[in-house]
Amino acid sequence: MTPAQTRTALRAAILGGTYLPGERLVEAQLTAHFQTSRSAVRAALRDLAGEGLVVAEPHRGAHVRKVSLAEAIEITEVRMVLEGLVASRAAATVDDAGAAELAEVGGLMRAAVEAGEFRRYSDLNQRLHALIRRIAGHRTADDLIGRLHGQLVRHQFMLSLLPGRPAVSLAQHEHVITAILARDPAAAEAAMRAHIASVIDALHTLDGTP
Helix, strand or coil: CCCCHHHHHHHHHHCCCCCCCCCEECCCHHHHHHCCCCHHHHHHHHHHHHHEEEEEECCCCEECCCCHHHHHHHHHHHHHHHHHHHHHHHHHCCHHHHHHHHHHHHHHHHHHCCCHHHHHHHHHHHHHHHCCCCCCCCHHHHHHHHHHCCCCCHHHHHHHCCCCCHHHHHHHHHHHHHHCCCCCCHHHHHHHHHHHHHHHHHHHHHCCCC
């Protein structure tokens, strides 16, 4: 593997739960697992430390970073601003092909919730947000959101298990889609910010905070 391929593979393994928060990332083991060089693994660990997924300590090695619930809430507050901006930009720039894809994903999300397929809904949720970012074409916001999202995977999974959460989330996503399809930037931003604010409220419930 090239250094870039090693970084991509290790990032996917962390986000996919192969390596859990707090787990040590031993260079020799990673080299063997990914069939790559020690230098490629070191470069990948440095890059992922920059993204906030890994903690690398001199003379102690590296491990998957643990993100506390309080920090997850702060990260989500930042996401609320960025994703609101992206939704606004998407509403201003969406073309007919993008609109059709948004409508399609929205329909698939509703079908998943109605069928009780919440893992599929979670995957479609990520697909929708990625699609909105692609339509918006805001590279800086896209990069920042991607980095922040990687730090929230564990907490987002916990949210998906909250009773009734998918149905609440679905209605909010449909409001975002409707506003983008109406080419209404202000409404799209407001709908996205309301959705992310709801995520923050749900995160508070995980530790019993009102």
